Amino acid sequence: MTSDLPGAGLPGAPSPPPRSARLGRNLAAAIAVGLSLGAVILASLLVQRQAFIIVLAAATAVGTWELAGAFRRSREKIKVPLPVLLVGGQAMVWLAWPFGLRGSAVAFAVTVLVSLLWRMGFGGGAKGSGLNPADGFVRDVGAGIFSAAYVPFFVSFATLLVLPEDGVGRVLTFMICVVASDVGGYAAGVVAGRHPMAPRISPKKSWEGFGGSLLAGMVAGALSVLLLLDGAWWLGAVLGAVLVVTATLGDLTESMVKRDLGIKDMGTLLPGHGGLMDRLDSMLPAAFVSWALLSVFVPVT
Template sequence: MTKVSEHQDEREGATEPGRSPEPAKKASRAGRNLPAAIAVGVALGAAILVSLFTIRYLFIGIVAAAIAVGTVELATAFRRSAGVRIALVPVLVGGQAMIWLAWPFGMEGALTAFVLTVLVCLVWRLPGGADGYLRDVGASVFAAAYLPLFASFAAMLVPPADGVGRVLSFMIVVVASDTGGYAAGVLRGRHPMAPSISPKKTWEGFGGSLAAGIAAGALSLVFLLDGMAWQGVLFGAAIVLTATLGDLMESLIKRDLGIKDMGNILPGHGGLMDRLDSLLPSAVVSWLLLSAFVAP
């Protein structure tokens, strides 16, 4: 799972109040290696498309692998920046169980694996004593919910007969939201949306995300899932909202940890977690809305 453009809170074109943009940096307002970011995004997108149009269940394998890497990145960032120790082994193993059990057993399988993971995390931390017990267990439960549990909803998009269309609709709207926000933010971004969280995210960028996401949602629901245009409008608007909130939530996490990126595995992107932030909550909302709008 990936975005095609820069992380929105790094990339949108707003300048801080009272500060003029430097002409020398105009060509790279995102502050990253944009060609490398685009190349990585295209490569990851191609891998997703190949999986969907060959053996669609391979998409679940891509999700599982991405979540495993993202979990390691999150655990490493917590440990190095805040001294918080996520129970990595239980969260990794339990996370894979959540994603793969969501395929044959749906919500029941994912939630059962999640509850068992929480129980194991509680026991796993016992030998470390009382100092920091609640902090470490809380972080472990957070990691198990934020990554694999949310991602299991993306896996649950695959099994229906029209599963390819469901996954594509989800991915297309998130990418459209990201691209629309990037373009509008760079061209028109002037008014910060949440300056205390992400100073470079602008209302103009959000407007671009909303316009692109709604258009993509309407087209996807009509042409990929035989849905109604109004359903696509609601779907697109909801995914833009959750994608934006996902960006803001991860920005808060990174700000709290005092880091810029969760990792450096992807050239021009940072860590894989920096690409999953908007996708994870959007997967949950996609599954909920598509289950309501589209006949199984």
């Protein structure tokens, strides 16, 4: 593989980084963790599909905690109302079970309102700092609302996916497409990546990798919708393509957040991956898109 370093091959030029560095991960650890997470998800779906909501609730709590910690470690020391987000996040995930989208939407709105009150000082959010409560109010509230929307509200759509009788197939279709996008993009990027997609946001992403994601995602979507949901294969291919775009945008969004905050990873919970949020980034918006498109492509009977 030809190095992309300027002047590579010339006397005195820097040597290309070792292959492990170019891969960007501890691959063995990443695979082991990925398989473990997949096993937990699959077990919850096969034992009792509603048990998957327990996994979603746990992921919501960890992801929210990691995101709040990332804001706190940022250059501006952004404070979000973590207790409010944790409680509100659980309400969004669980209320989607009996009340559907209305339940999660109401829980989200209440979380936003309580976050405003908390930051004003009614819940202790602005006390003890010795600063004017208005200082950084918009910044902190904006970060709190972003946290509530990006993690638990998006996760609640995964709850909505699992509720129908064919919910296991819907969740597996969603996850298979996103994982295929990640694996296909990673493999194509390592093997043939030459042209950066967004070098100022995520330097390791390439257009070649995106092409690999698109191919893998469309094949995964076609097969999943056909075999798991008894739907038209071409609708599955469309679903896979849209999910690849959505997952890529989700990944780039988190990269933007991390660059803005001046951090490398959201956490250190998962060896080879970083934090749980570093794995959820592409899945969060894709959960909403999967629910929306599958509701149209394979209507619930």
